[in-house]
Amino acid sequence: MKIAVLGVGLIGGSIGLAAKRRLDAEVAGYDPDPAVAGQAAELGAIDAAAASVGEAVEGAQVVFCAAPVGDLIALVEQALEHSDDDAVITDVGSTKQGLAEAMASRERFIGGHPLAGAETSGVANARADLFEGARWYLTPTQHSSGIHYDRLQRAVADLGARPQAIDAATHDRLMATVSHLPHVLADVLVSQAAETLGDDSERLPEVGPSFRDTTRVAGANPGIWADIFATNSDAVAAEVDAVIERLREASELLRSGDADAIDRWHRAAGRNRMRLAQADAVGGPLRELRVSVPNRPGIIAELTIALGDAGVNIEDMALHPAADMRSGAVSLWVAGDGEAERAAALVQKLGHSASVIGAE
Amino acid sequence: MKIAVLGVGLIGGSIGLAAKRRLDAEVAGYDPDPAVAGQAAELGAIDAAAASVGEAVEGAQVVFCAAPVGDLIALVEQALEHSDDDAVITDVGSTKQGLAEAMASRERFIGGHPLAGAETSGVANARADLFEGARWYLTPTQHSSGIHYDRLQRAVADLGARPQAIDAATHDRLMATVSHLPHVLADVLVSQAAETLGDDSERLPEVGPSFRDTTRVAGANPGIWADIFATNSDAVAAEVDAVIERLREASELLRSGDADAIDRWHRAAGRNRMRLAQADAVGGPLRELRVSVPNRPGIIAELTIALGDAGVNIEDMALHPAADMRSGAVSLWVAGDGEAERAAALVQKLGHSASVIGAE
Numbered sequence: 015m016k017i018a019v020l021g022v023g024l025i026g027g028s029i030g031l032a033a034k035r036r037l038d039a040e041v042a043g044y045d046p047d048p049a050v051a052g053q054a055a056e057l058g059a060i061d062a063a064a065a066s067v068g069e070a071v072e073g074a075q076v077v078f079c080a081a082p083v084g085d086l087i088a089l090v091e092q093a094l095e096h097s098d099d100d101a102v103i104t105d106v107g108s109t110k111q112g113l114a115e116a117m118a119s120r121e122r123f124i125g126g127h128p129l130a131g132a133e134t135s136g137v138a139n140a141r142a143d144l145f146e147g148a149r150w151y152l153t154p155t156q157h158s159s160g161i162h163y164d165r166l167q168r169a170v171a172d173l174g175a176r177p178q179a180i181d182a183a184t185h186d187r188l189m190a191t192v193s194h195l196p197h198v199l200a201d202v203l204v205s206q207a208a209e210t211l212g213d214d215s216e217r218l219p220e221v222g223p224s225f226r227d228t229t230r231v232a233g234a235n236p237g238i239w240a241d242i243f244a245t246n247s248d249a250v251a252a253e254v255d256a257v258i259e260r261l262r263e264a265s266e267l268l269r270s271g272d273a274d275a276i277d278r279w280h281r282a283a284g285r286n287r288m289r290l291a292q293a294d295a296v297g298g299p300l301r302e303l304r305v306s307v308p309n310r311p312g313i314i315a316e317l318t319i320a321l322g323d324a325g326v327n328i329e330d331m332a333l334h335p336a337a338d339m340r341s342g343a344v345s346l347w348v349a350g351d352g353e354a355e356r357a358a359a360l361v362q363k364l365g366h367s368a369s370v371i372g373a374e
Numbered sequence: 375m376k377i378a379v380l381g382v383g384l385i386g387g388s389i390g391l392a393a394k395r396r397l398d399a400e401v402a403g404y405d406p407d408p409a410v411a412g413q414a415a416e417l418g419a420i421d422a423a424a425a426s427v428g429e430a431v432e433g434a435q436v437v438f439c440a441a442p443v444g445d446l447i448a449l450v451e452q453a454l455e456h457s458d459d460d461a462v463i464t465d466v467g468s469t470k471q472g473l474a475e476a477m478a479s480r481e482r483f484i485g486g487h488p489l490a491g492a493e494t495s496g497v498a499n500a501r502a503d504l505f506e507g508a509r510w511y512l513t514p515t516q517h518s519s520g521i522h523y524d525r526l527q528r529a530v531a532d533l534g535a536r537p538q539a540i541d542a543a544t545h546d547r548l549m550a551t552v553s554h555l556p557h558v559l560a561d562v563l564v565s566q567a568a569e570t571l572g573d574d575s576e577r578l579p580e581v582g583p584s585f586r587d588t589t590r591v592a593g594a595n596p597g598i599w600a601d602i603f604a605t606n607s608d609a610v611a612a613e614v615d616a617v618i619e620r621l622r623e624a625s626e627l628l629r630s631g632d633a634d635a636i637d638r639w640h641r642a643a644g645r646n647r648m649r650l651a652q653a654d655a656v657g658g659p660l661r662e663l664r665v666s667v668p669n670r671p672g673i674i675a676e677l678t679i680a681l682g683d684a685g686v687n688i689e690d691m692a693l694h695p696a697a698d699m700r701s702g703a704v705s706l707w708v709a710g711d712g713e714a715e716r717a718a719a720l721v722q723k724l725g726h727s728a729s730v731i732g733a734e
Contacts, residue, residue, distance in 0.1 A: 084633070139666055139727045191570040196588035198628075199559055201643035202620045206613070208646035210551040224591040225650075228556035230692060231584040233644015240637035247628040253566070254625040258618050260562045265614040268558075268607040273444070277600035283561035284593015286568040290585075306499055314688060318674040328674060331691060332590060367499045 016040040017169070018074035018097075020067060020089055022054035024131050025106045026080030027140030030059035032173040035142045044070035054137045068096035076169045078126075079105040083241040087116045090123055097122075102162040108189065108238075109246040110153045114182035118155050124166050125153040125182060127189075128175055135235070143174065150175035153182040183249075190249035194242060198254055200232040227332060300329060301354035302371040303346045305361050317344065320364055326357045376400040377529070378434035378457075380427060380449055382414035384491050385466050386440030387500030390419035392533040395502045404430035406441075414497045428456035436529045438486075439465040443601040447476045450483055457482075462522040468549065468598075469606040470513045474542035478515050484526050485513040485542060487549075488535055495595070503534065510535035513542040543609075550609035554602060558614055560592040587692060660689060661714035662731040663706045665721050677704065680724055686717045 017033050019026040022043045033039040043060030044067050045051040051063035064070035071077050071093055079089045086105050090113065093103045104126040105113060117123040130148040131139075150170045154163050167177040180188075207225065243250060267276060288300065307313050321328060332345045348354050354370045361368040377393050379386040382403045393399040403420030404427050405411040411423035424430035431437050431453055439449045446465050450473065453463045464486040465473060477483040490508040491499075510530045514523050527537040540548075567585070603610060627636060648660065667673050681688060692705045708714050714730045721728040 136729070139729070141666060187570070191567050192585045195566070196563060196584040198621075198624055199563060200584070200588060200647075201640060202617055202624055203556060203559060204643050204646040204650060206555070206617055206620055207551050207650055210547070210613070210616075211650070224556040224560070224594075225552045227587050227590045228560060229647050229650075230587045232647040233640055233642075234584075236637060236641045236644065239640055240633055243628055243636045243640065244631055244633040247631050251625045251628040253570075254621050254628065256570075257562055257566055258621050258625070260566055261558075261614050261618050261621070264558055264562055265611045265618070268603055268611040268614065271604055271607050273600055273604040276603045277596060280561060280593055280599050280603065281596045282593075283564050284596065286564040287560075287589050287592035290564060290567055290571070290589075306501060314674065314678040314682070314691070319679060322674070331674070367501075369496070369499065 015076075016042065016074045018064075018070045018077045018093075019043045019060060019080060020070060020077065020093060021045055021080035022051055022060060022137050023080065024135045024137065024139050025128065025144075026078065027054050027057065027059035027137035028131065028142065028144035029078050029080065029106075029173065030054065031057075031140055031142035032145060033169075034058065034061070036174065037169070037172050042070040042072075042074060050137060054140075057137060057140065059137060059140050067092045071097040071101065073098060074101055076166060077101055077103045079103065081105075082237070083107040083109055083113075083245050086113050090117060090120075094120060094122060100162075102166045104152075104166055107245075108193075108242050109186055110151070110182040111186045111249075112245050114153055114155055119157055121157045121159045122162055124155075124158045124163055126166070126170065127151040127153075127185065128170075130175075135238075145170075145173045145175040148175045150177050151180050151185050152177050153185055154179060155182070186246050186249045187252075190246055190253045194246055194250045195253040195257065197231050197234065197239060198243075198250060199257070200229045204229045204232040223332065299351070300347050300349055301351060303348060303354055303357050303361070303368055304371055305344045305346065305366050305368040307342065307344055307366050314344070316364060317346075317361060317366070320360050321346070321357055324356070324360055326353060326360070375436075376402065376434045378424075378430045378437045378453075379403045379420060379440060380430060380437065380453060381405055381440035382411055382420060382497050383440065384495045384497065384499050385488065385504075386438065387414050387417065387419040387497035388491065388502065388504035389438050389440065389466075389533065390414065391417075391500055391502035392505060393529075394418065394421070396534065397529070397532050402430040402432075402434060410497060414500075417497060417500065419497060419500050427452045431457040431461065433458060434461055436526060437461055437463045439463065441465075442597070443467040443469055443473075443605050446473050450477060450480075454480060454482060460522075462526045464512075464526055467605075468553075468602050469546055470511070470542040471546045471609075472605050474513055474515055479517055481517045481519045482522055484515075484518045484523055486526070486530065487511040487513075487545065488530075490535075495598075505530075505533045505535040508535045510537050511540050511545050512537050513545055514539055515542070546606050546609045547612075550606055550613045554606055554610045555613040555617065557591050557594065557599060558603075558610060559617070560589045564589045564592040583692065659711070660707050660709055661711060663708060663714055663717050663721070663728055664731055665704045665706065665726050665728040667702065667704055667726050674704070676724060677706075677721060677726070680720050681706070681717055684716070684720055686713060686720070 017039050019030050022045045030041045033041050041060045042062055042064050043054050044064045054060045055063045077093045077097055081089045086107050103123045106128055110125045114125050128145055128148055128150040130144050170177040329347045329349055348357050358368045358370050377399050379390050382405045390401045393401050401420045402422055402424050403414050404424045414420045415423045437453045437457055441449045446467050463483045466486055466488055470485045474485050488505055488508055488510040490504050530537040689707045689709055708717050718728045718730050
């Protein structure tokens with residue numbers, strides 16, 4: 015089997031590594047930057063760096079277009095033009111509807127989006143197991159041929175991922191909710207805070223853990239995110255509008271001063287948070303373990319090595335340093351009540367105070 | 375010196391411990407729950423559990439009211455009534471304006487708010503060093519007497535904190551921006567996502583790191599937060615209204631599809647985030663180190679112990695587990711370019727790929 019990877023960054027490179035290792039496939043790679051293609055070949059992510067799209071796709075049964083979202087329409091067109099008559103062409107972009115519409119009549123194109131690798135970039139970070147167990151959305155259209163879809167979903171499953179067909183518009187709405195919207199809110203929140211606090215550093219209070227968590231993704235990966243926002247603008251804008259509506263209600267609720275109603279609203283949010291977070295966790299409901307610790311180098315190691323040695327897996331973690339950076343608290347999320355209690359006991363044995371905080 | 379602590383939970387208990395250890399003070403404590411008062415006495419946070427507010431405040435030079443915000447007006451009134459004529463009365467509530475207005479004519483009352491301990495609660499977690507280096511806002515009014523302010527700010531400094539006078543209304547606006555607003559946004563975002571995603575678990579995508587970070591504080595500590603929202607409702611509502619305005623602009627910008635303008639907006643948010651986060655960091659600008667790792671128990675320990683052994687301090691941390699929970703990425707924030715490069719080299723020596731991500 016031969017596959018072609020057009021664009022050999024983190025995702026393209028990882029597809030190449032996985033295809034070679036798991037499918038024993040021949041992998042041809044093309045990248046507009048010859049240096050990147052050379053690096054990919056050196057790292058063994060591709061067998062050969064092709065000089066052109068045409069050379070790369072020749073004889074390939076599956077072609078993965080792994081370019082930035084803004085470049086995909088042109089790249090997919092090229093791949094369709096130069097590839098064999100029965101080759102299936104797919105992409106790995108974070109938004110799907112624009113491309114799906116542009117390619118609606120092309121039976122050999124089926125869009126795709128692996129939920130993996132958002133945290134890093136570059137072929138140097140490529141890994142053969144990047145897609146292991148990851149959801150990989152596929153967005154066939156009415157014109158997509160069954161035989162091509164079947165081949166693509168097999169290839170994706172063989173790379174270790176879990177393929178799932180989804181309508182392109184539904185995909186973009188889902189992503190708008192769980193990924194694009196949080197980025198917009200983070201952006202808006204820091205801009206708001208920057209204006210309110212101004213440059214008056216005397217006034218600038220220690221920024222608390224809630225602010226840091228909520229704004230951590232503000233301004234993330236500018237090149238990628240401007241593309242995502244621009245190509246999913248309708249769905250993201252609709253989500254933003256819905257949030258505006260909810261904030262208007264929240265503002266009214268706050269101004270009413272009705273403490274009971276505010277309390278009910280806030281508790282409902284806590285329940286929703288746990289319900290959504292638990293979709294991820296294996297082993298039971300997520301429980302938060304809060305530990306008070308001195309903030310010296312090595313303290314996290316001490317904690318986590320004790321938990322690691324005992325086989326406790328940490329699903330999520332947040333540090334809450336105190337103002338002096340000499341002490342603070344650590345939140346560790348583990349799955350399951352029993353596991354959380356076991357973790358608390360382990361931490362207490364180290365001499366730290368620890369308590370398990372439930373869903374409520 | 376004698377001090378009185380009314381309400382001996384995390385904050386009251388820590389005041390007691392610090393006053394005994396650092397000021398060698400006599401500490402009388404009162405709590406409406408006798409079991410809590412007993413526990414505080416056992417832990418050495420107070421010398422004696424008083425049977426009433428009157429008994430506790432008798433002969434005290436400084437009285438700390440550490441009750442829930444909603445109970446403070448009544449408690450401060452009681453403390454003023456029963457205490458000696460020259461005792462200074464303060465509180466430790468998270469919002470200040472309501473109480474300041476209610477007590478505007480009382481020269482012996484000066485509001486206060488230590489920025490510490492938000493992550494845990496209960497006297498069992500009390501620590502003598504909880505306020506070490508922490509900002510402790512004091513909100514004198516026009517009627518507060520200078521001699522009482524002086525005594526209070528000395529006491530607070532002696533507890534290890536950094537006292538700072540601030541107008542009560544300004545305090546509440548600041549807190550609305552950096553703390554209360556992020557909580558409202560987190561609440562709104564999860565509620566929005568819960569509705570959009572519904573109960574259709576087949577549809578529920580793996581919730582990404584951006585969603586988890588942005589909503590981590592949703593529904594946090596219900597008892598405390600309903601009080602905070604209710605007592606700072608005007609300032610929080612004003613912040614919410616300002617965010618609505620910004621979101622309206624963002625929605626318009628997104629719908630315009632102007633990729634360059636979207637990119638500028640997004641990059642500005644990234645710069646603002648770094649600027650605000652750096653107000654906290656000692657040792658230079660915060661840098662993010664992204665590390666690709668298998669998600670096995672002990673991996674965090676392996677990483678952090680290597681950094682800890684080398685004396686690298688981790689200012690913040692986020693885990694980005696992949697869908698299968700078997701691999702993923704870790705973001706570590708360290709202060710200073712040199713320190714970040716050093717950390718990257720240490721991590722690479724362990725065989726993990728790591729890259730330093732700058733402000734842009």
